[in-house]
Each structure stands twice: as C-alpha cells, then as structure tokens.
Amino acid sequence: MNGETPTGSVSSSRIDSGVLRRILHGFGANAYSQIVTIVIQLAGVPILLHAWGEQLYGEWLILAAIPTYLSMADLGFSQSAGNDMTARMGRGDTQGALAVFQSLAALVYGLAVAGLALVILLVALLPLGHWLHLTSLSTSEVRWILWLLVAQVLVKLADGVNHAGFRANGDYALHVQINANTLLVQQVGMWGLALSGCGLLVAAAWFVGVWLVATPAVALLLFRRHPVLRPGFVNARLAHLQGLLRPALANLSLTLANALSIQGMLLVVAAVMGPVAVVTYSVLRTLTRLVVQGIAAITHAMEPEVARAWGQGNSNLVRILYLRGMGISLALALGVGIALYFLGGLVVAFWTHGKVVMNAGLFHWLLLAAFTTVLWQSAVSFLKALNRQVRVAMWFVIASGAGLLLAYLLLRWTHDLAGVGMALVAVDIGVGVYALLLANRLSGLHRSYAS
Template sequence: MATGRELMGRSLDRATTLRLGRTVSAQAYGQIVTVVVQIALVPLLLHAWGPGTYGAWLLLSAVPFYLTFSDFGFTYVAKNAMVMAVSAGQPDAATRVFHSIFALLCVAAPLLLGLSALIIIAVDVPDVLGADAVTPTTARATVLLLVVNVLLYQFFLLVCAGIRSENRPASEAIWAASARLLEGVAVAIAAVAGGGLVAAAAAMVGARLLALLGAYRWLRRLSGWLRLGVRAADRETLEGLWRPAIAYMLLPLGQALLIQAPVLVVGGALGAVGTVTFATSRTITRMGMAAINMINNSVTAEYAALAGSGDHQRAGRLLRVQAGVTLCIILVYAVTVLVAAPVVLPLLTHGAVAAAYPFLLLLVGSVAAEMIWSSLFTPIAAVNRHGTATVIFLIVAAATVALAGPLTERFGLNGTAAALLLAHAAMIPVTLLAGNYRAR
C-alpha cells in the first residue's frame, strides 16, 4: 500500500509536497504537545495542590474556555480570506481583513471583559460551579484572569492568520502548539513554586501575552507589509465575513450535539452501565479522527492559496491526493480498532466493558463516515463557502438526537450507534453537492 508521502509525490509538485510535509509534521507536533501537557499536568497539579484545589481548578477553568468562540468564527474565516487575497496578488485586501478583525476585537474584547467581570462579581462563583475548596475571592480572581487569557487568545489567533496569509501553515501550527506548551509550563512552574489558582491563572496570562508578542514580532520580520492597526478597517469587509463566520460556528454546535447528547440519551435509557459502555467504546473508536483532523488542517491553507491564484487544476490534484490518504487512513483505522478493541476495552475498564456487536461495527462505521465527510468539507471551508453544509449539519445533528431516543429505547446501544451512523452518512452527499466535486 502506498504511503501518504508517496501519494503526494506522485500527484503534486515538489514545493507543494514539501510544504504539506512540513505542515503535517507541525500538526503532529501540536498533537504531541497537547497530549503531553494534558497528561503531565494532572499528577503535577494533584501533588502541588491536592485533589480539592485541583478539582476547583478544573471547574473554574472550564467556564472561560467557552469564550474561545467569542469572535464568532471571524479569525477562522479571516485566515482563509487573507490566504486567498495574498495568493491573488492583493495584499491590500488581506490588510483590510487583518485590520477589520483587529478593530472588531478591540471593541469586543473590553466589552466581553467588562460583562464577564460584572457576572463574576454578581454571582457566588464557588457555589455556582461547585468549587467549594477555594474562597469566593480566589475563585473570582482566577476566573477573571482566565477570561483575560482567552481574550488574548483571540488576538493570538489573528496574528496566526497573518502568519498563515503567505501560505505558511506549518509556522502557524508551530506557534500555536508552542504557545500551548508555554502555558502548560507556566502553570506547572507557578504550582511547583507554591502558588495557588490565582498565580497559575496569572502565569497563563503572562505566557499567552509572551507568545502573542513573540508571534507578532516574527510576523513583522517575515511579512513587513502586514502590521496590526485599524487604518484599513472597513465595515464592508466585516459584512462580507460575518455570514461565513457565523455559519462556521454551527459546526462545533453540531459536533457538540453529536458528542454530548448521545451520552445523556444512553444514560436516561440504559443507566450507568450502558453509559460507561457507550462512552468507553466511543472514545476508542474516535481515536482515528485525530489523524484525519491532522490531514484536514494541513491542507486547508493550500486549498485557500490555490483558490486565490485560480489554479483549479492543482486543487483537483490535491483533492485526489487527500482522498487517497484519507481512504488509506480509514482502512488502517477500521482494521486496527476492530482487532484491538476486544483486547483494549477490557484492559482499560478492568473487565467492566467488553466489545459488543454489532454495536462496535456501527460505531466504527459512523466514525469512518465522519472521516469521509469532514475531508470533503475541508476544501469548502477553506474558501469560506461552507454556509449551506454547516446549516444542514446542525439540522441533521438535532434530528439525530431526537431519533436516538426511541432507537436506544428499542434497540439499546445498537440504536444509538445506528443513529450516529445515519447522521454522518447523510453528510457525505451533502458535502459532495456543496463542493460540486463532480466538476473536478
């Protein structure tokens, strides 16, 4: 079987192949950083703070991260728009996007911070979140600092859009992963040095600010024509971005429905044992999505650059390469899961969960279908033409949740998995039509 590198080498020019290779490597680095930080911080923070304080940290830090979407998807569509503009030889258009989003963030960030501060002061944060291991003052200060960190993250995303604008997705991914690593190290140092939750949150803010300044300095050195400001900001540019931005926000909403709601459905219909079986089995079967997401993220900027330059022929070749790599990954994934799950599930759960059929087969099928449609969705989203597909996805996700209840009542876990398979299979023709792939 041909490897992904061999497939790329046969169909793409050397420069594109090398660029994609660097981007895939950078995405892999990001995955490693995420896993290492998540795993390493657990025992370290437990040792430094104890279970009570660490539990409070988990509860308090969960809330501000919802503000990660506070720009309503504008930085994502800005990346695509800027890459297309630069590739089309229109740096002035890219600057207008950059300045317009910066102006939006400069207005939205203080408003969100002020509103967050009022809410934090008005409510009893430890009582609302169940974080009774810390004082109200500590809880409020921690949450407020975490909100500041998330708002700084929006500006960091915008700088990353500038880094990507000249089709440098590998550099963007390295900066994003390094910033996550820096945050993790900062929290670890604060905790080991004897600091509490406020010190850890302040360390995160300092790390994010340092990463923001470092990334911006790097951007200015390599792309001297692009700088933060509001001189070129205009309302027309924002009006052209808001529809794809809001439409892109529907994607995580639909994903949240399909990931979280089935757990509640299974819990209500089958109880704790069914919930554990479903959640554990799904965790194992969804591990293959990491590889597909890595590939999808690696080719997004390439599709935007090719669209901006009008090179539809190379875009078609890239699509065929992506499809070939995706099918190879799906085949390896399906065989691996079906062979390993009967052994891994009992080991992970100390014998509490065993592989069940046809439930496991249906779950694998649903993930394979998700891999296919998410790959087809990538070229559409890369050029900000994803509006119809995301609206349909949200509708499909809502309908699936409604269907999962009666199917689970009648067929047990097989019914839940079948509902998920139907949802993701339905999105394959949707993305095929949205991308007009027959024309390629």
C-alpha cells in the same frame, strides 16, 4: 473567494513542487502539534490526578470547559478572513489582503475587550459553583479562576489574527509550530505548579500569563517576516468584512457545534452524574479522539492550499487536493481506530495507574463516534477553505443541540455513560451524509461546482 467559482482547470493533475512543499511543511507542523497535544493529554491526566486528586481535577475540567465557548467571540471572522486573504495573495491582491487583515484585527480586538467585560459581570452575579456542584472551591476562588481562564481564551483569540497573516503568506507551518510550543510551555508549567502544591487559582493565572507574553511576540514576528502586512487600523473598514459575514457566521456555528459536542457533553455529564463521572468520560473521550486528531494534521495542512487554488481558479487542483486528503485521512483513521479497539483497556489502565476504570460500553461508542467524525471532517475542512460551509454549519448546530438533549435523556433514563457515546454517533451520522454530498458537488465530483 466569496462568490466566484473556478471556471476550469489551469494545470495538470500533478501538484507542483511549491504547493507540495507547503503541504508537507504544514503536515509536519500539524503532526508535531498533534504529538504535543497527545503528550499533554496523556501526561496531564495522571500528573494532575496525582497532584490534585479526582475531585479537584474533575472541578478543574468543569471550570476549564466553560470559557471554551468564548473562542467563538471573533464571530468566526478569523478563519474566513484567513482563507479570503490566502485567496487574495494567491492572485496577487496584496492591498486587498492588507485591508482585510487590519479590518479583522480591529474587529477581534474590540470583541475580545467587550467579551471580557461581559464575562466579568456574569461570573460575579451567577452562582456557578452551586450549579456545577463544586465542593472543593470557595465562591471567590471559582470566580477568580473563571475570570483568569476567560482572559486566557480572549488573549489567545487575538492570536487568531496572527494566524490569518501567517497563513495568507504561505507561513502556515511556522505559526502552527509556535502555537504548539506555547501550549507545551503552558501545560508543563502548570504541571510543575500543581506538583509543587499550587492549586487551581495559580494554574489559571499561569495560563493567562503565558499567552499575554506569546501573542504580542508572535505579532512582532509576523510583521518582521511579512512586511506587506502592517499593524494599525488605517485600512480597516467594515465593508471589507461584509462579504465574509455568512461564512464567518458559519465558522461560528461550526465552533459552537464542536463546543456543544465536546465540552457540552462534558457539562451534561457533570450536571447528571457529577465530577467523578466527568473524569471517566474525559479520559475515554480524550483517548478515542486520537483517531480524529491524527487526520487533523492532514486536513489542516491541505486547507490553505485549497483556498489558494480556489482563488486562482484552479479547479483541477482543488479536486485533487480534496480527494487525496480524504483518502489519506480515512486510511490513517482506520489504522488508529483498530489499534485503539484492541489496546484501549491496557492504555487506560497504564495511563491512569488504575485510578480510572474502563467503561467498555462508553469506550466502544466513543470510538465509533470518532471514526464517523473522520468520515465527514475532511469534507468540512474542504468547505471551510472555500468559505462555502454555511449550510452544513447550520445543520451541525441543530444536530449537536439535539445530541445534547438525547445524551441528557439517556443518562437520566439509564444512568449509563454509554448513552453519551450513542448520542455522539447519531450526531456524526446525521451531519456526515450531508457534508459529504455537498463537498463532493463543490469539488467537481458531480461534474459541476455549486454556487
């Protein structure tokens, strides 16, 4: 998985029933997860605006954005190890998969504890409330909210180890469904607390409490369903993860780039224009991201099967999965994008009960950015399945950082939120061309695999 290349086709152009069944189950689970995400996003905005008001809700968005960077605390190993384990299971190397699993668990748990300790210290020392223009919360409240939200992210990070185990054993769909249900419970509970008069601190405590229960419970389910994976660190060795270092760091880079592009832009808007502008940007970005979320149900379902086929040396199936995934994704994104173009204004007015005014310039640029993201996201998902995403990840980080700078300058110069959308489109075009060229070559569309 880390250095070998499939040497040829070992099957016909048809996808066998077992692979197709897992893809369909994965697609169904991802579709359900996306529906849950959409419900959370669409329902959450009017509920929290009503319960907390625009200022306090904007401050929640700002605080909740900060800990997302800690989702990178596993250094990208969870995704790479999951794909490596899937390839090993595909060729019957169960002992190798177990060794990688236990090594991953030791690494992630250790990094989560270290990350929590570091953040506790930083939050206690830095004047974050002043830097982020938070006026509704005391310094003590800001610190406690951030500590709890950080703890939630790190506990959830440990669930990435569970996901690698389910994924490697062909049970990807089950874990996706469990994760979606957990998120739904988390969000609905928070809405109830907010409507009952509770503030941000109680909401943050609820967030971490849900995952403190869910993560160990899901681990127990994994070991019961798939006894080939056992808890403990007996087989854990640093050497088991050394071959995954480069793709893991590439995954880390992709996560960083996504955080810069999504949450980083939100923080740029907050720094230049304040919490009210953050709400407008967040609402329109959430709506236009429906284009991207729709294709995630397809690409994520394909990814484990691409990894399995790659591990088996089935180059023909690898190519078929890539092309079909790309074609379906583009068709779906085009349909959703056209619908949003004509109905976006009505949706925003209905969704927010008129509390958020449509910024047409920003909306159209964000919609274009979402579609350009779709053009290359299937390619990046394909590269991740093969653990061959190193070069595109480096380029994505550079482009995303440049995009933040461009957005900041445009906002300072024009004081128009549309500048953020322009910056996002520039990033997507720059990354997209390179990602598509690399994926086409690796899939065999250029007659050979790159090593």
